[in-house]
Every structure is written in C-alpha cells, then in structure tokens.
Amino acid sequence: MGNTFFLHPSLLFFVVLPVIPWLKGIWRQAVVLLVPLLAFTLVLGMHPGIYGTVNINGLSLVFGRVDKLALVFANVFALMSFIGAIYGLHVKEPWQQVAAMGYVGSALGCVFAGDFLTLFLFWEGLMVFSSALVFLRKTRSSSRAGYRYFLVHVAGGLLLLGGIFLHYHQSGSIAFVRFDQESAGLAQYLILAGFLLNAAVPPLHAWLPDAYGSATVVGSVFMCAYTTKTAVYALIRSFPGFEILIVLGVIMALYGVVYAVLENDARRLLSYHIISQVGYMVTGVGIGTALSLNGACAHAYAHILYKALLFMGVGGVLEVTGRSRFSELGGLWKYMPYTFVFTLIGGLSISAFPLFSGFVSKSMVISGAWASHLQWAALGLTLASAGTFLHTGLKVPYFIWFWRDEPSFSPPEKEAPLNMLIAMALASYYCILIGINPSGLYKMLPFDATYHPYSGAHVMASLQILLFTMLGFFLLIKKLYPEPKVGLDLDWFYRRGASWFMAFCRNVLRMLDEQVIKNLHKTLALPLLRGLARLSAWNDERVIDGFVDNSAAAVLRLGDHMRVFLQPGILSRYVARTLTVLAGIILLALYLR
C-alpha cells in the first residue's frame, strides 16, 4: 500500500450491490445516487501511485494503478454513472439498477487494473452485468439478443485470456503495460483481438447494434458509455502506435456511417454511430503521437457524455411512446419539446459543431492525423464526420420530431419523466461546458501536447462542412425517408449461421444417424456382438463351469475319504490315536530339553 489513502471506487459499487434489491422507494434512490457521487469524489481526490497490490502464488495483482490516463477515464465513468443513475431513478424494479451498478464497478475496475489478470476479471464482469441489462428488457427478441451478446463476449474474453496466458508463458509477466509493435507476436495479437471485439471494430462489431438496440431504455444509456470506452482505454494503454489500428479505425468510422443510413431503428442508428465514433479513437491510438492519443482520450470523454445524451433522448421517446423506429415516429415536436432540444444538443455535440463538446475532441484526432501526414486518414475521418452530422444531428431529430405534422399514433400526453429530463439537462450542460471551455478537459489529458481548437480557419472549415451537409440533407431528403427494413450485417453469419447449424443437425446429422448408423448397427455391430456373446457363453459353459464343477467334485471326494479315515466312530481307535499323539508330544518335549 502507498502512503496516501486509497479506496477503490469499484468497491463502493460492489458493496451496495447486494443491498439494493432490499431497499425500497426513496432509500434505494438515495443509495443509487449517493454511490456514484461518492465514487466521483473519490476519483477527483486520487493521487497517482500504485495501490492495492495482492500477491497470489508469486503473481502480484494490482487493483489500483492510478495515473493520469486512468484518471481521465475514471472521471468520466464516475460522472456518467451519476447521470445514468438519475436517468434510471424512476425504474420500479431494482434489478436494472443492480446490473448498472455492477457494470460501472467493473468498468472502473478495468481502468485501475495494473495487470492483465485483474483486467480480465473486471472485463468479464462488464460482460455479465451488461448482458443482464439486455435480458432485463424481458421480451423474446431481447433475450435472444442477450444470448448472442453474451456468447460473442465469451468468445472475446477467451481470446483475451488465451493471449494473456501465452504472454505470461513467454515473458513471465502479467503487467498491463504498453506493447511494442516490432516484437508483437501471437500473444499480443490475441490480446489485441480481445480488445478490438469489445471496441466493436469490424469485423468484430455486429454485437453492438444488436444488443444496444434491444437493451432496456436505461440499460442502453449505460451500455453505450462503458464497454467500448473501456476497450479504448485498454488499447491506449497497451497498443499505441500499432499501425493496423489506423486502417481499422478509418474503416470503422465510415462503416458505421454507411449502416446508419440504412438503419430504421433510432437506437440501432445511434449504435452504428458509436462504431463510427470509436473509429476516431482507434485511429488516434493507431497514430500514437501525444496529440492523437490525447485526442483519443478527449474524444472518449466527450463521446461518453453526448452519446449517452442521445440514447437518453431516444430512450425517453421509447419510454413514452413505446416506439423507436423512424418509420413509426415523426411529428413529436409539439409533445416532447424538451427531449427534442436535449437530443439536438447531443446531435450537435457528436457532429462537432463549434461550441459543442465534439468539436474540441474530434478535431484533435483529425489534427493528429494531419500532423502525422496521414492525409487519407484525415480525409476519411472528415468524410465520416459529415455523415455523423447527417444522421445524428439531422436524421434523428428530423424523423422523430418533425417529418409528419402529427404523430401517426395517438400522441403522448406527457413529456419524458422528470428525472430523465434532469439527466439529459445535466449531460447537455457538460456537452456545452466542454465545448465552450475545453481547458478543463485538456488539463486532465495524460500526454504532453497542446492544442487550440478555436482557430478561425478551423471553425470556418467545420462550419462549411456541416452546413453544406445540411444543405445536402434537405436536397436529398426524399432518398432518406425511413424504410422498414434491416440491413444485413456480419451478425448474419452467426444468426443465419446458427439456424443453418441447427438445420444441419436436424437434417444431415439425424439422417446420418437414422440411415447410416442404424444400418451399420444392424448389419455389422449386432451380429458381431451376438457372435461374441455365443463364444463367451460356450466358454462359460464348457471351460469355466467344467473347471468349477470338477474342483467341487474333487473337494467332495476328499471330504469323504477324510471322514471315513478320521471319524470311524470306534472308541478304541480314538483312544489309541490320542495316546499316540500325547506320547509324541512328551517325546518331543523331552527331546527339546
């Protein structure tokens, strides 16, 4: 233990976990709000150092590695848990809050983990608690999505664990530190694959829209913040400067945009934009300069807040109207105006409008790409940012709140619940605060690079891109009308693949069993078995029985002889034999003396 006081913030979350279901009403609300606040205060008061080291069989597990990189993520994780707690305050049944608390605790555990085993422990915690958030929606399709989510993440966890073991075998160390691109081998790439799956990097991404579109309203607000950003943190920690990440990141940023065009469900659209946004962070990690790594951190921080804000807005609509498909929505501006304004703030933030949080973070990554002379990457990311505004800034608000003059269903009577609106207001406040005054965020950044987003040329260029995108949106709006369709994505392989596997089992394997195996059994196995049985019966009858019978008869005959000889029934013979024996004993005794 270090000299300074250290209390692991995850501990708070895990300690109250078993208590929450027993608390009722206001008491539960108080606990659910207080724990994140307390955790946030703890994180704010932390000093860099190594705390909470536990030795097990010569392996030292580090639960509390605190440095600037860990702190910037812990800070936003704790802040988000407070906002999310407010958002979920109205939920009557306790299990979503339990799952969310465990989820946040696990994410914080990952952030402070100083070795791979501790990281893996909390990594699996993330998986368990977040899949609970999917299952708790309690619909048929959500439990299916939950199983898929769980299985995919089990596979990812195994990749990670395999990598960790191999790495330990090779290097004898489980320290969660930076890897070198030149010396990276199978072990490192397995770990990387585990991280990339959680970061939803194509082709390991299809779980994300599947699960986040199916989770509970509160659940997806939490989920959009933690799993992918924990993975981004892990990538920054271990894989900065891995060039493959630049390519993957740019592909990711554009991939999400293309699928967002096709998407009809608002929450799935936002999910594809998570993939797109995390693409910026992954690119930043791949470039690996101080500026771009700072950009990745800053973008993760800003992204957690505005993406949660967007999920809160769309979730509010889902909560009130029970709908999240664009083709069913539209015309809500009169009925849910506050939710509209907050969602719009989220949309402007993710689109990197000047004065909103995305502007000061996204541009760091793009500037990092320019500064490293990666023009194709910078242009690709800029193209993706036009797409981001197109969908999240324009398509989401337009097709939910406008488009139709009146909703196609009976209009909602109320706005979203008050606690939801408060949570949205708080997130909006932070989005604007970071946008107006980025120095607070920049001071937290772990690497040494200065950056000034508000230069005349930069603001001008951004405004041009954004507003001309808007022009394009309104000119081409007919093409964007929502279509009630789903876009094929790579989850096809395991969703259709699973039904093919079932069909294979049902048809091919069963046919094999019934036709081939059964006939083989009849024509070959049964006669063979019968022959063997006959042989052993013969053996039993002739050899074994004969032997046993003969030896029994012999014993019987011996017994008869003995009886005739030893027990004749004549007194004089008994006396004579007794005296003979006695004489023998006496003679023996005399001889021995």
Added chain:
Amino acid sequence: MIVRCISWLRSHYGMVRKSFCALLALLVVGDLLVPRHHPHFLGDEIPGFWALFGFLACALIIIASKWLGHAWLFRPEDYYDAKGKE
C-alpha cells in the same frame, strides 16, 4: 416556449430557408478572409473547398449507402425471425 419558437419558425418557412441560404453564402465568402496559419494540404488553401467537400460527402454517403442497401443489404424487418423458426 420551445413549442412556440418551433411553430413560429415553421410558419415562416420561406424566411428560414432564405436565411439559411444567406448563411451558406456568407460562409463561402467569409472563407476568403480567414487567415490560414497551418494549411495541412491543398484543400485548406482553396476558399470554399470544405463547403464543396461537405456537400459532396453528404451526397456520396446517402447515394452510395442507399444503393448498397437496395442492391444487397436490405431485408424485411422480420428477416431473422422468419428464418429462425421452422
């Protein structure tokens, strides 16, 4: 209040559209005057380049994605459910 603002804007649609166009024009004109300290590549030095880029990017994304969707990716919404059970 928000509802009143929005309905006022909606009733003055023509004016909103005109002022939006004026804003766009202003942006391109303004781009002539902005000082450029660290141009990263050719596009940074051409006034209005990013405006064109934004518009083309938007059109490209919409048209390319929709084409991809209709040519290959779109399936009915119950695609997985329908195929899942037998």
